Every structure is written in structure tokens, then in C-alpha cells.
Amino acid sequence: MHNIEYAQADILKLATIGKTFDRIEAVGVLHHLADPRLGWRILLSLLKPNGVLRVGLYSTAARRSIAEARALIAERGYPATPEGIRALRRTIIRNRHEQRWNLLLATADDFYSMSGCRDLFFNVMEHTFTVPDITALLAEFGLSFLGFELDADVVNKFQQRYPAAGALTDLDCWNAFERSNPQTFRNMYVFSVRRNATD
Numbered sequence: 001m002h003n004i005e006y007a008q009a010d011i012l013k014l015a016t017i018g019k020t021f022d023r024i025e026a027v028g029v030l031h032h033l034a035d036p037r038l039g040w041r042i043l044l045s046l047l048k049p050n051g052v053l054r055v056g057l058y059s060t061a062a063r064r065s066i067a068e069a070r071a072l073i074a075e076r077g078y079p080a081t082p083e084g085i086r087a088l089r090r091t092i093i094r095n096r097h098e099q100r101w102n103l104l105l106a107t108a109d110d111f112y113s114m115s116g117c118r119d120l121f122f123n124v125m126e127h128t129f130t131v132p133d134i135t136a137l138l139a140e141f142g143l144s145f146l147g148f149e150l151d152a153d154v155v156n157k158f159q160q161r162y163p164a165a166g167a168l169t170d171l172d173c174w175n176a177f178e179r180s181n182p183q184t185f186r187n188m189y190v191f192s193v194r195r196n197a198t199d
């Protein structure tokens with residue numbers, strides 16, 4: 001590829017680079033900022049009118065067991081070292097009969113690798129979001145929701161429950177769907193939004 005320029009920077013220092021973009025992707029990044037809304041604001045300042053932003057954010061509902069594991073880490077003081085990670089794993093496996101760990105052990109592949117486990121539970125900063133949080137962010141920043149990225153079987157199940165045209169981009173429907181299917185966004189909410197041209 002000759003038309004790609006690679007660079008590396010802190011999102012919080014991008015506001016003054018003097019460039020704008022048709023498309024920006026930040027999957028799994030904004031929820032690690034101390035102030036995710038500041039990250040949104042900076043990225044959106046770099047997005048052209050009608051530009052598309054693709055975002056990935058942790059779901060509060062899907063990460064309930066992970067929040068419990070993070071609370072356990074804080075309570076026991078497990079460090080983010082191989083020893084701390086192994087100690088956490090041992091505690092969870094010993095208590096695997098508890099429903100919260102049961103689900104985690106069955107669904108989180110990252111639990112079984114050292115680097116995966118570190119990323120899953122030990123990030124120093126992480127926020128989680130709900131669908132109403134996303135709705136509020138889009139209203140605040142004047143963005144149109146273009147849709148979630150999900151496997152076809154999830155989309156089929158959603159459409160059986162919400163067959164109306166337009167339901168796929170109706171965040172109220174997705175909120176109701178996630179309430180009855182809390183693991184829907186196990187791999188994060190990944191979605192795209194368009195910056196309204198009138199901004």
C-alpha cells in the first residue's frame with residue numbers, strides 16, 4: 001500500500017494535528033480513557049461532515065461477571081503479574097459452581113491465556129456502557145446511528161422479535177433485546193455513527 005500514512009499518538013493530543021478524516025475507527029479504545037467523552041469529542045473534531053466513526057465499547061450487561069472479577073481482584077489485591085493472574089484463575093476455578101463464574105468460564109476464551117486474562121480483568125482504567133448511554137452520547141454529539149456489527153444468528157433472533165423496517169437501527173429495541181439477552185454484546189458494542197452534516 002502506498003497511500004497509507006502510519007502514525008502513533010495519544011488520542012488526547014490529536015485535536016491540533018490539522019487534519020480531518022472521512023472515516024475514523026476506535027474499537028476497544030475509548031472505554032480505557034479516564035474521560036471517554038473527551039475522547040469522543042476529540043475524534044469527532046477530526047471527522048468530516050457526513051464522515052463515519054466506527055466505535056467499540058464495553059457493555060455493562062455483558063461484562064457483569066468481569067466486573068465481579070475486577071471487584072475480587074481489588075478485594076484480594078491480586079497484582080497484574082503472572083502470579084496474580086494465576087491466583088485469580090485458581091480462585092475462580094475453585095468457585096466455578098457459582099453462576100457468575102460458570103458463565104465466564106464457558107464464554108471468555110481470554111480467561112485461559114495469560115495476556116488475554118490480563119486484558120480481560122486487569123486494565124487499570126475501564127468504563128462500561130449501556131444502550132441508553134450510547135443513545136445519550138449520540139444525542140449529545142449530533143450523530144446518526146448506522147447499526148451494530150453482530151453475527152447473523154443474533155441479527156436473525158433480533159429481527160424475529162422486531163420485524164419492523166428500521167428496527168435494526170432503533171436503539172430502544174436493542175436496549176430491550178439486550179435486557180433479555182445480556183450476552184448479546186459479549187465482544188463489545190461495535191457500531192458506526194455518521195456525523196450529521198448540519199453540525
Ligand SMILES: C[S@@+](CC[C@H](N)C(=O)[O-])C[C@H]1O[C@@H](n2cnc3c(N)ncnc32)[C@H](O)[C@@H]1O
Nearest residue numbers: 009010011012026027028029030032033056119
Ligand atoms: C484493548 S486494545 C484494543 C486494540 C484494537 N483496537 C483492537 O480492537 O484489538 C486498547 C488499545 O487502546 C489504546 N489506547 C488506550 N488509551 C489510548 C490513548 N489515550 N490514545 C491512543 N490509544 C490509546 C491502547 O494502546 C491499546 O492498544
